[in-house]
Amino acid sequence: MTLSACPETAQAGIFLAKHIKKYIKQIRKGTIPLIHQYQLNGYNIVLDTYSGAIHVVDEIAYDMIAMFEDKTEDEIISALLAKYGGRQTADGETVSETDLRECYSEIQQLKDAKKLFAPDVYADIAGQFKNNSRDIKALCLHVAHSCNLNCSYCFAGQGKYHGESALMPLEVGKRALDFLVENSGSHTNLEVDFFGGEPLMNWEVVKELVRYGRSLEAPHHKRFRFTLTTNGVNVDDDVIEFSNREMQNVVMSIDGRKEVHDRFRVDYQGRGSYDTIIPKFQEFARRRGERDYYVRGTYTHANPDFTNDILHLADLGFTKLSMEPVVCDPSDPSALTAEDLPILFSQYEKLAEAMLARKKEGRPITFYHYMIDLNHGPCIYKRIAGCGSGTEYFAVTPQGDLYPCHQFVGDEAYRMGNIWDGVTNTDMQEKFRKCNVYSRKECDDCWARLYCSGGCAANAYHASGDINGVYEYGCELFRKRIECAIMLKIAENFVS
Secondary structure: EEEEEOOOEEEEEEEEOOOOOOOOOOOOOEEEEEEEEEEEEOEEEEEOOOEEEEEEEEEHHOOOOOOOOOOOHHHHHHHHHHHHHEEEEOOOOOOOHHHHHHHHHHHHHHHHHOOOOOOOOOOOHHHHHHOOOOOEEEEEEEEEEEEOOOOOOOOOOOOOOOOEEEEEOEEEEEEHHHHHHHHHOOOEEEEEOOOOOHHHHHHHHHOOOOOHHHHHHHHOOEEEEEEEEOOOOOOOHHHHHHHHHHHHEEEEEEEOHHHHHHOEEEEOOEOOHHHHHHHHHHHHHHHHHHOOOEEEEEEEOOOOOOHHHHHHHHOOOEEEEEEEEOOOOOOOOOOOHHHHHHHHHHHHHHHHHHHHHHOOOOOOOEEHHHHHOOOOOOHHHHHOOOOOOOOOOEEEEOEEEEEOHHHHOOOHHHHEEEOOOOOHHHHHHHHOOOOHHOOOHHOOOOOOHHHHOOHHHHHHHHHHOOOOOHHHHHHHHHHHHHHHHHHHHHHOOOOH
């Protein structure tokens, strides 16, 4: 079977191939430039970066593809006859030279169809995508630069963003929504995230802003999609009822098992918050029904076995889950290390296998980083340009200042303007406008480049000092997640 997904058309098809007979339970990685081959959960998987085609093949085809560009047909046939000649296949046939040449012909056909070894047709147009639009479609409203928890790993300095505690006044929030509408151009659906700190510390303002946003929809032909991110401490019936009526999505912060969660997510008296928030979030998710939510955790050096935390949360009844690697100063005790990487890789594989098992048992869960759509995935614009921070998306502080995203808030060099005057730091905006997967030289030979779009600009900046740099540790984790996500899709569609 060959799965094929084109990043430009976002179309996919399923093709039955002759050479699917046997699978190997062995983890091995071999890459040809912008062809990625790997073996996972018994599947031999070949990804062609620029066509987006994904092929599931037998051992022979897998080995042949690895040699295809560097050796002649006769050299390949000779090498594989030495390895496989006379071997009996799963259907009782013996591998012959004829079989090998037939396989070679099929690979050549895929190459001719640009489903293997496809050329890069996007390099010349990569810089055009962000240059043609000045429209904004999303804001992250920092309604509270204050928090009722004291998480030591918090990138935002316990919600204060290394500044003073502050709550967003209602009038600033209203002006932010007006600013978004005024600068949204042809966008109909506008995204607004209520963020902090802890947004529930300014809950009445959040509710008033939602009501104000709804009043703007009909006159301006817009639709607001609101998201609330909360640590759960102040969740009550009012929060649940209002959010389940008005919020497109809710993000609930839980790190996993009680001992893991309470290690870092403590109040200012040092008391863990697990026992306080778990019953509230369980009720929140139960009453939310089919509406979107995510239980989002952070794993650190203290719990590289994070799959146990995800499955713990699943056993508590949460079915939509996310677990993010901590990003912090390397000197921080919670920082992930090079020694953690093999553990983390195995954990992602373990999670994928557990998800397959749970699906068979009728207990499926969704993991945010394994959500990949080979049938209707992102268009080539998103695959190249990324999240749109600093161009289509901004964070707004309680004072009304604009930053490229929440991870830049507090860094004066990245203050872009404000909601009254608009973007005034146009030089910085141009840097973000030119920031894409093709602006990062480190991405040139990466097979995953059209899945990550070059990665997070903030993480790149904090790791390298340049938004056009890369956060290599994050790259390693991302590539493993994509491998697992693709394998899960293959398992869902595989016909033996």
